[in-house]
Amino acid sequence: MLTLRNIDIHHGRIHAVKRASLHVRPGEIVALIGGNGAGKTSTLTTISGLHRPSGGEILLDGRDITRAAPDAIVRLGLSHVPEGRKVFKPMRVEDNLNLGAYHRWRRRERARIAEDLDAVYAMFPVLLSRRAQAAGTLSGGEQQMLAIGRALMARPRMLLLDEPSMGLAPQVSREIFRHVRELRERFGLTVLVVEQNARLALRAADRGYVLETGRIILQGPSEELLENRDVQRAYLGRDLDAG
Amino acid sequence: MDTASLLQYLVSGLTVGSTYGLTALGFTIIFNTTGIINFAQGEFVMLGGMLAVILGQALGLPLVPAVLGAVALTTLAGGLVERLAIRPARGASPIQLVIVTIGVSILIRGLVMLLWGKDTFALPHFSGMRPILFAGAAMLPQSLWVLAVTLTLLAALRAFFTATIHGKAMLACSHDPGAAALVGVNVRRMVLASFMLSALVGAVGGVILAPLTMTAYDVGILLGLKGFAACILGGLGNPFGAAAGGLILGVLEAFGAGLVSSAYKDAITFIILLALLFARPTGLFGARSADRV
Numbered sequence: 001m002l003t004l005r006n007i008d009i010h011h012g013r014i015h016a017v018k019r020a021s022l023h024v025r026p027g028e029i030v031a032l033i034g035g036n037g038a039g040k041t042s043t044l045t046t047i048s049g050l051h052r053p054s055g056g057e058i059l060l061d062g063r064d065i066t067r068a069a070p071d072a073i074v075r076l077g078l079s080h081v082p083e084g085r086k087v088f089k090p091m092r093v094e095d096n097l098n099l100g101a102y103h104r105w106r107r108r109e110r111a112r113i114a115e116d117l118d119a120v121y122a123m124f125p126v127l128l129s130r131r132a133q134a135a136g137t138l139s140g141g142e143q144q145m146l147a148i149g150r151a152l153m154a155r156p157r158m159l160l161l162d163e164p165s166m167g168l169a170p171q172v173s174r175e176i177f178r179h180v181r182e183l184r185e186r187f188g189l190t191v192l193v194v195e196q197n198a199r200l201a202l203r204a205a206d207r208g209y210v211l212e213t214g215r216i217i218l219q220g221p222s223e224e225l226l227e228n229r230d231v232q233r234a235y236l237g238r239d240l241d242a243g
Numbered sequence: 244m245d246t247a248s249l250l251q252y253l254v255s256g257l258t259v260g261s262t263y264g265l266t267a268l269g270f271t272i273i274f275n276t277t278g279i280i281n282f283a284q285g286e287f288v289m290l291g292g293m294l295a296v297i298l299g300q301a302l303g304l305p306l307v308p309a310v311l312g313a314v315a316l317t318t319l320a321g322g323l324v325e326r327l328a329i330r331p332a333r334g335a336s337p338i339q340l341v342i343v344t345i346g347v348s349i350l351i352r353g354l355v356m357l358l359w360g361k362d363t364f365a366l367p368h369f370s371g372m373r374p375i376l377f378a379g380a381a382m383l384p385q386s387l388w389v390l391a392v393t394l395t396l397l398a399a400l401r402a403f404f405t406a407t408i409h410g411k412a413m414l415a416c417s418h419d420p421g422a423a424a425l426v427g428v429n430v431r432r433m434v435l436a437s438f439m440l441s442a443l444v445g446a447v448g449g450v451i452l453a454p455l456t457m458t459a460y461d462v463g464i465l466l467g468l469k470g471f472a473a474c475i476l477g478g479l480g481n482p483f484g485a486a487a488g489g490l491i492l493g494v495l496e497a498f499g500a501g502l503v504s505s506a507y508k509d510a511i512t513f514i515i516l517l518a519l520l521f522a523r524p525t526g527l528f529g530a531r532s533a534d535r536v
């Protein structure tokens with residue numbers, strides 16, 4: 001469904017990602033794990049068109065989206081839940097969700113958008129009870145649900161998730177990852193999730209890639225990566241408590 | 244001091260204050276979508292008045308088409324400013340872009356001066372000059388036009404930003420342009436729209452005030468400063484604070500001119516502004532900015 005071939009990403013002089021290749025098949029949940037500054041966020045912002053790669057190509061369903069604009073990519077069915085949630089804080093929860101459906105906001109679509117809103121509220125009932133509140137007043141976990149809900153409102157086929165567990169208590173992180181599995185069951189979504197919390201992400205995913213200082217150094221089925229000595233030493237040791 | 248002249252000051256203050264308010268609103272629309280203070284905003288106000296005069300005199304257009312044409316042309320000019328000056332400077336910091344807008348304002352003023360000279364022009368009053376008398380005060384019909392048009396425009400903008408998806412998308416660009424792009428908003432098109440919308444608002448302000456105060460190539464400088472002051476007074480970024488700031492400023496000025504001396508009219512504005520900034524750095528209605536982290 002999504003293929004990256006030999007992607008290079010620069011931020012000025014910094015070579016953040018070096019000839020990275022990865023793919024995600026339809027219906028898969030794939031985890032991209034790596035430490036601070038490994039290049040995970042850069043990879044996602046480049047896929048969604050916020051940043052241009054300096055080399056390589058990105059294909060979505062076989063179609064070249066390497067230089068497409070972010071709004072065009074959303075229209076092709078790929079939605080990105082950014083690092084740090086990035087909800088529109090002063091705006092109401094329901095306005096945030098409706099803005100998620102911005103690209104298909106036409107009179108004929110209204111009824112379907114309203115249905116999608118109900119589906120998001122059914123999945124995250126807490127958002128329904130807070131629908132008229134400013135998004136900035138929600139807790140971190142609730143903002144993460146709002147950010148995911150906003151992305152769902154675009155009716156994507158594939159979702160990019162950037163560190164959904166960031167700053168959340170272990171229990172809330174686990175809840176968010178249960179929702180990630182649920183996204184595939186309920187909406188048939190394909191997911192590429194980026195995480196520092198490797199254990200949590202690999203347990204939810206089918207396959208994983210390990211990114212270290214801009215290079216993909218390992219890949220494989222999640223169980224294999226969870227058993228892998230190097231992965232255990234580098235990424236699993238310190239978050240035992242979170243598992 | 245009798246009530247009649249107090250009422251008179253109030254009316255003239257609200258009239259002039261409306262234009263300050265509309266100018267301030269123009270600043271706010273662009274600031275909210277881009278983080279830029281557009282110092283060419285005063286020139287949009289000037290263009291509204293000047294183009295209406297020119298379309299009327301040079302082309303012999305009747306008043307209504309001249310006024311509508313001036314607003315339309317200024318809106319286009321706003322779009323051109325974004326396309327030709329702001330967009331090519333992509334990647335520049337907001338401070339650099341502010342300096343670009345200062346350059347643009349000098350350019351617009353210079354062009355108007357070259358084309359039509361330094362004369363002062365008058366636009367005909369929309370519905371005659373017979374004063375309406377009430378409670379001992381006199382009010383020109385044009386003042387009613389100014390107040391009514393300003394209130395209508397405010398109500399329309401409020402509806403746009405709170406009740407339409409495009410208005411909300413424009414606000415979303417101000418809160419987080421990256422996240423707005425990720426929900427499918429074409430941020431560049433929104434920036435273009437914000438320049439056109441604030442040029443339109445500025446032109447309307449210029450065209451309704453021109454019959455009362457006369458207009459010339461350089462009226463935009465002071466109007467721009469006053470509008471900016473109104474923005475700060477109301478709390479930068481808050482559209483209704485900006486409009487209210489304009490009205491308050493206009494009224495204070497009128498009372499200052501009437502009760503103290505009209506020679507100090509402009510100084511009064513800036514003294515009030517400085518005093519306020521010491522007392523309340525976020526502006527009168529700026530409390531909301533606290534949740535914009």
Ligand SMILES: Nc1ncnc2c1ncn2[C@@H]1O[C@H](COP(=O)(O)OP(=O)(O)OP(=O)(O)O)[C@@H](O)[C@H]1O
Nearest residue numbers: 011014016034035036037038039040041042043196
């Ligand atoms: N906008 C930017 N300007 C300059 N350098 C950047 C920028 N964004 C990222 N970088 C650099 O690129 C490298 C990769 O950053 P990136 O944010 O992609 O890593 P990450 O894996 O998401 O890290 P984290 O886990 O901290 O979120 C880092 O060295 C970072 O300092």
Ligand SMILES: [Mg+2]
Nearest residue numbers: 040041042083
């Ligand atoms: Mg990151």
